[in-house]
Amino acid sequence: MTHINILVVDDDPEIRDVLHIYLRNEGYHVLEAEDGVQALEILQQEKINLIILDVMMPNLDGIKACLRIREESDIPIIMLSAKEEPLDKITGLSTGADDYVTKPFNSLELIARVKAQLRRQQFSTSSHTSDPSEIVIDDLVINKNQHTITLQGKDISLTPIEFSILVLLATYRGQVFNIDNIYQKVWKDQTAFYSENTVMVHIRNIREKIEIKPREPQYIKTVWGVGYKIDK
Structure with missing residues (x-):
């Protein structure tokens, strides 16, 4: 069985732990990064199916990381942020993110969004090859x-x-x-x-x-x- 690899990028270890537990319970293989720099390194080494990307992080924030990722990949990205103003959401989506979730988030809602993105990606791949x-x-x-x-x-x-x-x-x-x-x-x-x-x-x-x-x-x-x- 092929693993679905999800990369969780957040500088808060507690949030990474919570997401790791929920995602693992759904059968996903979870990798973690604490900032954008580490995330880009992992993407060079591993095949990732989806990224959950926090906005506010040290070294390389989520906005800049998303822009860098989009230069080379169309992997689904769900952006995570404590900022919930419409302008913040528009900024996040404008960088190439596929979805935007505000903190504090409902873990079940986030899992639903993850599944929706993965279904869309699977459908897109199969329909475009056929x-x-x-x-x-x-x-x-x-x-x-x-x-x-x-x-x-x-x-x-x-x-x-x-x-x-x-x-x-x-x-x-x-x-x-x-x-x-x-x-x-x-x-x-x-x-x-x-x-x-x-x-x-x-x-x-x-x-x-x-x-x-x-x-x-x-x-x-x-x-x-x-x-x-x-x-x-």
Whole structure:
């Protein structure tokens, strides 16, 4: 049986211990790091399936560590922080994190989010290897098999969540998806706790990367009071 390796990065040993116990009880193999520097070293040596990453840490904080990780990997990242202001959450997600959980957290809720991210990653991998087709929308080319995006011939880097949202909207062009629809279909979870801001921030991040004028989007359109769509 293949181990699912989860890296817990937090400078508080008590939080690492609690998460280690809960994750191990779910059958996951847990590795620990006390700061971003140590986390990057572990990532060079071990195959990690998911990272739980604290924001406030010495040496290399979670924001900077997330940016460094995203330069080389699209591994799912759940950011952990005592900061719960919307701007803090937006900052965390904008660095490439897939989810954001505030402290003090409910351990069962966090485990639910971990499972949702792992399910989404598994679905994304299996669907993209079985479907080699491309989706072409004007100058935007989405290759579901190779998990790549090009815009006017230039490579565009999206996080796994961003890619899944774009594929969803591009596959069902003309159909409007509200925030609940997007969350359920992309995160592959009907019941997990989430914030409306989470989906909205990911949409904003995609637009910043694929739209020439993000405030006047060519691809992802807002249907006010309903949701989002890509026109046929």
